[in-house]
Each structure stands twice: as structure tokens, then as C-alpha cells.
Amino acid sequence: MKIAIFSDTYAPEVNGVARTLQKLSGYLQEKQITHKIYVPENRGQTIEYSGVERLTSFPFLLYPECRMALPNFSSLNQSLNDFSPDLIHIATPFNVGLYGHYFGKKHRIPMVASYHTHFDDYLDYYHLSLLKHWFWRYMEWFHRPFEKVYVPSVSTRDKLYKKNIHSNIGIWGRGVNHQFFSPANRSAEMKKRYGIKEKYILLYVGRVSVEKDVQTVLNTFKSLPPSLYDDTHLIVAGDGPLLSQLQAAEPEKTTFTGFLKGERLAEVYASSDVFIFPSSTETFGNVVLEALSSGLPVIGADKGAVPHLIDHGSTGFLCPPKHTQSFVKHTETILRNEEYRKQMGYKAREFALTQSWDDIFSGLMGGYEEVLKKKKVLTPA
Known part of the structure; x- marks a missing residue:
């Protein structure tokens, strides 16, 4: 052939x-x-x-x-x-x-x-x-x-x-490459590299562009209850047309890494606590599968292909597109309950291993x- x-x-x-x-x-x-x-x-x-x-x-x-x-x-x-x-x-x-x-x-x-x-x-x-x-x-x-x-x-x-x-x-x-995108890559060095002092890390990986609805990620982070916001840091990993604009407008507790690949990308996934992916235009959502393989609960938009990858309440949560309040509610649920977060991460990894x-x-x-x-x-x- x-x-x-x-x-x-x-x-x-x-x-x-x-x-x-x-x-x-x-x-x-x-x-x-x-x-x-x-x-x-x-x-x-x-x-x-x-x-x-x-x-x-x-x-x-x-x-x-x-x-x-x-x-x-x-x-x-x-x-x-x-x-x-x-x-x-x-x-x-x-x-x-x-x-x-x-x-x-x-x-x-x-x-x-x-x-x-x-x-x-x-x-x-x-x-x-x-x-x-x-x-x-x-x-x-x-x-x-x-x-x-x-x-x-x-x-x-x-x-x-x-x-x-x-x-x-x-x-x-x-x-997904299960060996590469793995919870085993979690590292305290990642926080040191980016000067992160907060306990929790929210993560977005993908194109920084309007059709990926990155603004919902930023709005979710800024809308967390004050006590939780103070203890949380946001990482946006990726490049795109909105990157310079968002970098200039967002607060200190947000880190824009730019494009990441290889071990640095795997380390960022594994060293975070929750993955947020609000895009409703996906035909699949590769980064969602990478996050699940890394042991991360995922909060995504309940539209497009992302719902096929997330078991609501088990490996993450699904929210109406652009509905910041729903993203905030589920982010708070995961971050405030450590045992629940660990169970979700374990089930996320189990699912990814079947792909x-x-x-x-x-x-x-x-x-x-x-x-x-x-x-x-x-x-x-």
C-alpha cells in the first residue's frame, strides 16, 4: 500500500x-x-x-x-x-x-x-x-x-x-502518550521556575485566540472566592494572536509561558491541579486527553467534542459554554476537596490509559x- x-x-x-x-x-x-x-x-x-x-x-x-x-x-x-x-x-x-x-x-x-x-x-x-x-x-x-x-x-x-x-x-x-503525559512528571521545580508561591495551580494549554474562548479561563480565575483566589495561580501555556494583549491586561498571579513542548509541557500538566478548557469549537480536544493522562481533573465546555472525553462528576465537569459562574462553581468544588480531586485525577488517568x-x-x-x-x-x- x-x-x-x-x-x-x-x-x-x-x-x-x-x-x-x-x-x-x-x-x-x-x-x-x-x-x-x-x-x-x-x-x-x-x-x-x-x-x-x-x-x-x-x-x-x-x-x-x-x-x-x-x-x-x-x-x-x-x-x-x-x-x-x-x-x-x-x-x-x-x-x-x-x-x-x-x-x-x-x-x-x-x-x-x-x-x-x-x-x-x-x-x-x-x-x-x-x-x-x-x-x-x-x-x-x-x-x-x-x-x-x-x-x-x-x-x-x-x-x-x-x-x-x-x-x-x-x-x-x-x-495519547501515557508515558510522556504522566502524573510522575509532577515537580516542585516548576513552581520555582515561574516564581509561583500559591498552593493551587489552574492550567490552560492551547492556542491563545478568540475561538478558544481563553477569556472564560481568565474570568473564572478572577471570579473565584477571595480566599481561594489568594491561594491559586493561573498558568496559560500557548501562543496565539491574543497573547500579547492578555499579558498586558492580566494580574500578577497569572503566568503566560508562551509555547511549551517536550518535558516542560509534561511537567506543567503534571504539576497543576485543575485543567480548564472552555473551547466549544473542538472536533476532538487533544490537550484535554493530555491533561487527563497527566492525572488532572478537567473542566470543559459542554459542546463540541470535549464532552466525549469528560465523565461529568467523575473525571471532571462540563459547563455551558462561556458560563463563568458554572466554571467557578466546579473549580471551587475540586480545589476545596483534596480527596475528591485525587479521586478525579486517578479516574482521569485510568480513562486516558485506554486511549x-x-x-x-x-x-x-x-x-x-x-x-x-x-x-x-x-x-x-
Whole structure:
């Protein structure tokens, strides 16, 4: 099996799609499955990744740090002809994906798609709601020729069914590195590094942007009862367009770490007490699973894919989106009851241990093989 994968993001970029595809590439290499990944170039990149072909690109309007490809079609066509894929997997509906879409249809190559981002929800946050109708018209057209469409969660599948995007939608979930994201990484050194003297630490990890609703995290922290607020510190770990603005406006008891990775990120997760994630636009929520694996109770928005990861009252709590009072109530409940917090953290870790990357990728490979067999049966000799 030779697989050509098209995406608008890949390592070293840090987001759920890029990390998932990098994990997938590692799995394919381990299983000696030939593959090639076509993605926009990453300016300033110093690491070369095996099997990745970079395409000329320019910054995306809404996300300048993300890039849109401007491929040389002659060169890309030659590369694909030389590679001669058996299967095409398209992970973006935009221009890199459009070329894979065109090539697959032209050469009658079996194709699958994976849907990763609720761009329609993003349009609301950026005051472009009038474009939603046309967005879904386009998505319906784009996904029509695929044999199967993969989504990360049940809620995302249900949404696409309602939009009549495709009749064959499968779940391709996400896993977590249990050894890396572990309670064993808890360290007193983390507090010293950031000058934190308070007893409790609230944590948010993710993009610092309007569609992630980071303001609800800040409002929750500032609205804690005075006695609890005095004993609590907030860490916001991540980068994004709102970072400099929020850094300038927030109080001393908030630490903005910027982008973290590797051992520093694992240590911050394990050394915190509660994870707050108010985003209601998630198709999965990788950081939620990382927090659970680190033994953290999670308080999240009861919308999108996050509710599939949180067992309300057992591994965390779910709150109405943007409802600060609910986030405050549950944060107070967890912080004031040490035994309850420990039980939640233990159950969170137990759940995360059931989410294995190997099982998830094995299921995806089974889906690939089914598509190839079906296409072979239906294609006239």
C-alpha cells in the first residue's frame, strides 16, 4: 500500500492536526508502509521530516502563522506520478487538498478525507457568519468523491451527517502518550521556575485566540472566592494572536509561558491541579486527553467534542459554554476537596490509559484496506 497524504499543516507546527499526522507518519514508518506527505513549506524550519514534500506557501489571512500552499503544479504532478499512490488521504479542504482531490479523480485513485476543524464556528468568532452557507455548499461538493470521510468524534460525525456532507463517515479518534503525559512528571521545580508561591495551580494549554474562548479561563480565575483566589495561580501555556494583549491586561498571579513542548509541557500538566478548557469549537480536544493522562481533573465546555472525553462528576465537569459562574462553581468544588480531586485525577488517568495510538492507527489501516478492496471490486477490469 502506497499512501499520499495532503495537509495544510505538519510538524514543526504545533496543533492537533499536525501532531496527529506526524504520529500517523511514525506509525506508517514503523509498519513499513510507504507514504508521502504533501504540505506547505514552514518558514524558518530547521528539521527535515522523512517522507514530507514541502510546497511554496504564503500566510493565511485569519492565521498569519498558518500557511497556504502555492504549489508548482507541473512539479507536484510529476512527484505524484513518480510516487504512484494506491490511496490518497486528504486532511484539508483547501488548496493542497484541492490538488490531491483533482489528481485522485483524474487518475481514479481511491480517496478518503479526514475532517479536523469546525471552520464554520470560527467564522462566527471572526464576524464572517454570512459565509457559512457557502462554506457548507463547498464542503458538500468537496467531499462528494471520497470513499469515506473520517472525523475525530461522534459529535463531529453527527454534525456532518446533518449537513449531508457524506453518507459514509467513520470515527478516527486520537490517542495519547501515557508515558510522556504522566502524573510522575509532577515537580516542585516548576513552581520555582515561574516564581509561583500559591498552593493551587489552574492550567490552560492551547492556542491563545478568540475561538478558544481563553477569556472564560481568565474570568473564572478572577471570579473565584477571595480566599481561594489568594491561594491559586493561573498558568496559560500557548501562543496565539491574543497573547500579547492578555499579558498586558492580566494580574500578577497569572503566568503566560508562551509555547511549551517536550518535558516542560509534561511537567506543567503534571504539576497543576485543575485543567480548564472552555473551547466549544473542538472536533476532538487533544490537550484535554493530555491533561487527563497527566492525572488532572478537567473542566470543559459542554459542546463540541470535549464532552466525549469528560465523565461529568467523575473525571471532571462540563459547563455551558462561556458560563463563568458554572466554571467557578466546579473549580471551587475540586480545589476545596483534596480527596475528591485525587479521586478525579486517578479516574482521569485510568480513562486516558485506554486511549492507545496503536489501536487507533490499526483501525485506520483497516479502513484503508476496506476502501481499497471495495474500489477493486467495483472497478471494471
